[in-house]
Amino acid sequence: MARxxxxxxxxxxxxxxxxxxxxxxxxxxxxxxxxxxxxxxTLAGDNATDARITEIRTIYGLDRPFLVQYGAxxxxxxxxxxxxxxxxxxxVAVSIGRAFPNTLLIVVIALLLALVTGIPMGVLAxxxxxxxxxxxxxxxxxxxxxxxxxxxxxILVAEFSLKLNWLPATGAKSFSASPVDAMRHALLPAIAIxxxxxxxxxxxxxxxxxxxxxxxYVRTLHAKGLSMSRILWQHGLKNVSVNLLTIISLLxxxxxxATVVIEAVFAIPGLGSLIVRGAxxxxxxxxxxxxxxxxxxxxxxxxxxxxxCAAVDPRIEQ
Amino acid sequence: MTMTTRREAMALISAxxxxxxxxxxxxxxxAPKKGGTLRISAPANPSSLDPATGGAGSDHAFLFTMYDxxxxxxxxxxxxxxxxxxxxxxxxxxxxxxxxxxGVTFHDGTPLDGEAVKFNLDRNRGDAKSNIKADLLxxxxxxxxxxxxxxxxxxxxxxxxxxxxxxxxxxxxSPTALKAAEGGVVTRKPVGAGAYAFVSWADGEKIVxxxxxxxxxxxxxxxxxxxxxIIPELTTGARSVTAGQNDLIYQLPPRQKAIIExxxxxxxVHGPTLYVFQIFLNWARPPFDNIKVRQALNFAIDRExxxxxxxxxxxxxxxxxLPKSHWAYDAEVAKLYPYDPDKARKxxxxxxxxxxxxxxxGGYTDQDSVQREEILLEQLRKAGINVKFVNGTVAEASAAFxxxxxxxxxxxxxxxxxxxxxxxxxxxxxxxxxxxGGRAPVPPELEAAIKESRxxxxxxVRRKAFSTVQRLVMENAFVVPLAFQFELVAMNKKVQGYxxxxxxxxxxxxxxxxx
Numbered sequence: 032m033a034r035x036x037x038x039x040x041x042x043x044x045x046x047x048x049x050x051x052x053x054x055x056x057x058x059x060x061x062x063x064x065x066x067x068x069x070x071x072x073t074l075a076g077d078n079a080t081d082a083r084i085t086e087i088r089t090i091y092g093l094d095r096p097f098l099v100q101y102g103a104x105x106x107x108x109x110x111x112x113x114x115x116x117x118x119x120x121x122x123v124a125v126s127i128g129r130a131f132p133n134t135l136l137i138v139v140i141a142l143l144l145a146l147v148t149g150i151p152m153g154v155l156a157x158x159x160x161x162x163x164x165x166x167x168x169x170x171x172x173x174x175x176x177x178x179x180x181x182x183x184x185x186i187l188v189a190e191f192s193l194k195l196n197w198l199p200a201t202g203a204k205s206f207s208a209s210p211v212d213a214m215r216h217a218l219l220p221a222i223a224i225x226x227x228x229x230x231x232x233x234x235x236x237x238x239x240x241x242x243x244x245x246x247x248y249v250r251t252l253h254a255k256g257l258s259m260s261r262i263l264w265q266h267g268l269k270n271v272s273v274n275l276l277t278i279i280s281l282l283x284x285x286x287x288x289a290t291v292v293i294e295a296v297f298a299i300p301g302l303g304s305l306i307v308r309g310a311x312x313x314x315x316x317x318x319x320x321x322x323x324x325x326x327x328x329x330x331x332x333x334x335x336x337x338x339x340c341a342a343v344d345p346r347i348e349q
Numbered sequence: 350m351t352m353t354t355r356r357e358a359m360a361l362i363s364a365x366x367x368x369x370x371x372x373x374x375x376x377x378x379x380a381p382k383k384g385g386t387l388r389i390s391a392p393a394n395p396s397s398l399d400p401a402t403g404g405a406g407s408d409h410a411f412l413f414t415m416y417d418x419x420x421x422x423x424x425x426x427x428x429x430x431x432x433x434x435x436x437x438x439x440x441x442x443x444x445x446x447x448x449x450x451x452g453v454t455f456h457d458g459t460p461l462d463g464e465a466v467k468f469n470l471d472r473n474r475g476d477a478k479s480n481i482k483a484d485l486l487x488x489x490x491x492x493x494x495x496x497x498x499x500x501x502x503x504x505x506x507x508x509x510x511x512x513x514x515x516x517x518x519x520x521x522x523s524p525t526a527l528k529a530a531e532g533g534v535v536t537r538k539p540v541g542a543g544a545y546a547f548v549s550w551a552d553g554e555k556i557v558x559x560x561x562x563x564x565x566x567x568x569x570x571x572x573x574x575x576x577x578x579i580i581p582e583l584t585t586g587a588r589s590v591t592a593g594q595n596d597l598i599y600q601l602p603p604r605q606k607a608i609i610e611x612x613x614x615x616x617x618v619h620g621p622t623l624y625v626f627q628i629f630l631n632w633a634r635p636p637f638d639n640i641k642v643r644q645a646l647n648f649a650i651d652r653e654x655x656x657x658x659x660x661x662x663x664x665x666x667x668x669x670x671l672p673k674s675h676w677a678y679d680a681e682v683a684k685l686y687p688y689d690p691d692k693a694r695k696x697x698x699x700x701x702x703x704x705x706x707x708x709x710x711g712g713y714t715d716q717d718s719v720q721r722e723e724i725l726l727e728q729l730r731k732a733g734i735n736v737k738f739v740n741g742t743v744a745e746a747s748a749a750f751x752x753x754x755x756x757x758x759x760x761x762x763x764x765x766x767x768x769x770x771x772x773x774x775x776x777x778x779x780x781x782x783x784x785x786g787g788r789a790p791v792p793p794e795l796e797a798a799i800k801e802s803r804x805x806x807x808x809x810v811r812r813k814a815f816s817t818v819q820r821l822v823m824e825n826a827f828v829v830p831l832a833f834q835f836e837l838v839a840m841n842k843k844v845q846g847y848x849x850x851x852x853x854x855x856x857x858x859x860x861x862x863x864x
Binding site for chain 1: 534537585
């Protein structure tokens with residue numbers, strides 16, 4: 032079968048992404064409208080009468096049919112306009128542009144930490160399955176999966192911020208303004224999220240490696256007299272690289288979701304805090320904007336993963 | 350009665366009460382000095398920085414830094430005192446004359462004169478986007494009667510106005526900025542005449558203001574500016590203060606006191622406020638359409654224990670909508686509902702209410718609200734009242750109860766208080782008020798008494814009118830007040846001169862930073 036050009040692959044994937052974006056934002060929009068609570072009440076202020084609330088609905092177009100409201104939002108998005116917060120009037124694109132880098136920095140650091148710790152753990156565990164090293168790593172991994180991120184976060188703050196005063200307890204700094212300061216702020220939240228990632232990487236990698244190591248060609252390699260480390264690093268890891276890429280893409284998506292809670296613990300003005308605030312206040316343009324961004328990110332991550340997987344293992348394309 | 354004598358009367362009351370009721374106040378040590386940036390942790394993003402279009406009671410903590418008000422209040426008693434209006438006078442019951450302080454300008458240089466005040470008041474009471482039209486309902490017209498004077502012609506006598514003008518309705522916005530602003534609102538570009546001028550607002554993140562060098566109050570403000578970080582998680586906010594990243598956090602829940610006091614770098618200040626936890630009732634429908642059931646609920650609650658258990662004792666048990674230190678408090682009304690579960694049972698039996706019938710009451714999902722519910726459940730159970738709390742977020746549960754849906758027989762929530770008590774009562778206990786969830790009628794005497802409370806400027810007459818209002822509200826048991834929450838503020842030891850106030854919305858008038 033002839034190989035398709037990468038550009039065509041990307042193109043067709045982007046076309047497939049469109050219905051996903053529409054469906055995801057539509058579902059979130061519907062959910063926001065289904066749950067009780069009404070932004071018109073918030074907008075109308077503390078002393079509102081029913082008449083005033085009705086008036087507010089008209090002013091902000093909240094009295095229009097549900098589909099019309101969604102259609103209006105989608106129409107703006109198609110023109111590159113994420114519209115603005117109903118409550119404060121800030122452009123949603125501005126809010127997201129400010130919040131996203133904070134979240135991204137945490138996720139990137141968390142991912143690096145998870146890989147730097149998780150990969151060696153997975154490899155070590157796979158070398159001697161059921162040995163004491165493997166058991167210790169299994170235990171650590173179980174702990175990493177079981178410990179809630181927000182709890183770990185609070186313990187980290189208590190120890191490293193409040194007691195030792197090494198790292199800031201709250202907030203975020205802009206990476207472009209001061210990279211070191213930004214990383215210092217992002218480190219503790221990243222560790223809190225990375226614990227789960229580390230466990231996930233270690234466990235999955237161990238499983239995949241064990242499967243490879245028990246295969247016949249590895250036996251042949253042993254028979255050829257290759258050292259264990261060469262078999263592992265040259266042949267084993269190469270064969271599990273596709274698994275690893277898949278784990279990474281799933282982790283990125285998961286970590287993005289985890290920031291919703293972690294950002295609250297550290298008072299980080301990121302995407303997570305933004306969507307929580309939007310959802311609580313029923314400020315739907317904000318929620319829609321963040322969901323839109325998240326969906327785009329997830330699709331992009333999946334696309335990049337697929338391309339990388341295909342590059343590593345050409346069989347995948349067919 | 351002229352303003353002076355009225356103020357003297359109120360000063361006497363406040364002097365008698367102030368010393369005894371304000372606990373744990375911080376007094377400035379040494380001479381105040383200028384400089385430094387005050388860093389504050391605030392619990393919520395403002396809904397708007399335009400005083401006329403905002404909606405949340407939590408906005409004031411931001412608005413007060415940027416906007417000065419026509420009148421201000423005494424911190425301890427909320428008695429109105431001169432602000433941008435250096436004096437005021439009711440020349441007859443339907444005419445209020447405000448004399449505006451000369452020489453004051455807005456941050457953009459626009460003079461704050463009679464014209465500017467008229468522009469603001471007309472906007473607040475007439476603009477389609479204004480959320481505070483109800484506050485100025487009694488005003489028929491505003492006339493500029495001198496370069497620095499406006500005269501308010503009233504439809505009905507309204508002596509609550511001086512108090513009302515210390516709140517949103519009295520916050521003066523630069524007319525130049527309003528005229529230039531898109532849609533005529535300055536939500537994101539506020540221009541006032543307050544101690545600080547607006548610098549920036551990043552939604553949900555930070556608000557920055559800097560000293561107004563031309564501020565009219567001598568020597569104020571002390572800090573160069575204020576940076577307010579928005580941290581909705583109060584535990585996180587408190588940590589930011591113990592870690593030294595912020596200088597001050599307000600509106601802490603009582604349970605934080607013990608934790609934060611362990612940090613040696615932090616001091617804690619608290620004082621009573623008008624903020625009252627209460628159960629709103631829908632008296633349009635069973636079971637609370639029956640006065641005896643409502644009264645039973647009021648007898649069934651042990652408020653002393655509630656204040657201790659739910660609010661760590663940093664609260665005053667509430668038997669009506671005003672705390673002891675308020676000038677219109679009535680000790681006799683406070684005696685109406687002593688804790689008496691047997692009486693509650695008896696009343697329920699008389700009402701033909703079957704013991705154990707579940708009553709659905711709305712509530713909020715946060716940790717502190719749920720704790721309050723648990724305590725109430727236990728107290729009510731002892732009187733044979735079986736309450737079922739159905740929780741939602743604040744927006745959701747409140748809209749479901751007060752809005753058209755009319756969900757639940759009651760709502761465990763809170764009332765944040767108003768500068769003049771007549772507002773508190775008219776917003777909850779008149780027929781079409783939003784906070785009268787059932788929109789059911791109230792006795793005509795009650796509506797009349799509320800009106801009466803705004804008719805005279807004489808403090809004694811007003812006090813009597815409020816006694817009647819409170820008595821009628823509580824005899825009819827239209828509400829179940831529980832406890833007044835204290836304002837709890839934690840701050841870095843270098844913060845000096847912070848004083849809590851009865852409204853419970855922080856003002857940083859005399860705050861300065863040491864070293």
